[in-house]
Amino acid sequence: MSPTPISPEIQAKLAEFLVPSRIAVVATIGADGMPQLTPNWYVFEGGRIAVSTTKERVKHRNLVRDSRMSICICSDLQASDYVTVSGPVEISDDEFIWPVTRKIVERYVPAEGVEDRLRQLRAQHRVILWLTPATIMFRD
DSSP states (O other), X not given: OOOBOOOHHHHHHHHHHTSSOOOEXXXXXXXXSSEEEEEEOOEEETTEEEEEEETTSHHHHHXXXXXXXXXXXXXXXXXXXXXXXXXEEXXXXXXXXXXXXXXXXXXXXXXXXXXXXXXXXXXXXXXXXXXXXXXXXXXX
16 A cells, blocks of 8 residues: 555545445544544545544544544455545534535435434534545555
């Protein structure tokens, strides 16, 4: 695996790779300096990766302290192809998170369950983590 400069071609390759609904393993830096990993849903929008979480989660606290995050997304159970994306995160916690949250939910929840899931999420202190790719590495 080798670091790849972020060119328009690499951005397009990333966008294509992220179309299927896969699980992203999100890595943040814990208070003790060790990686803290969690599986998450995501959506790729505007050249950034959006992940929904709550203010109570450890990853949110980690990112408030240190805004660096990495994710790894595998193509299948054999991990024959995967991408790792690292970069700074911006945290959104305003009313504008809900259209993005809906897009994330619609990628993973059957249509008949989307509204129920969104009702559950609206009762929580949700935020969107916006990962801006600084480094993109594809499996060679």
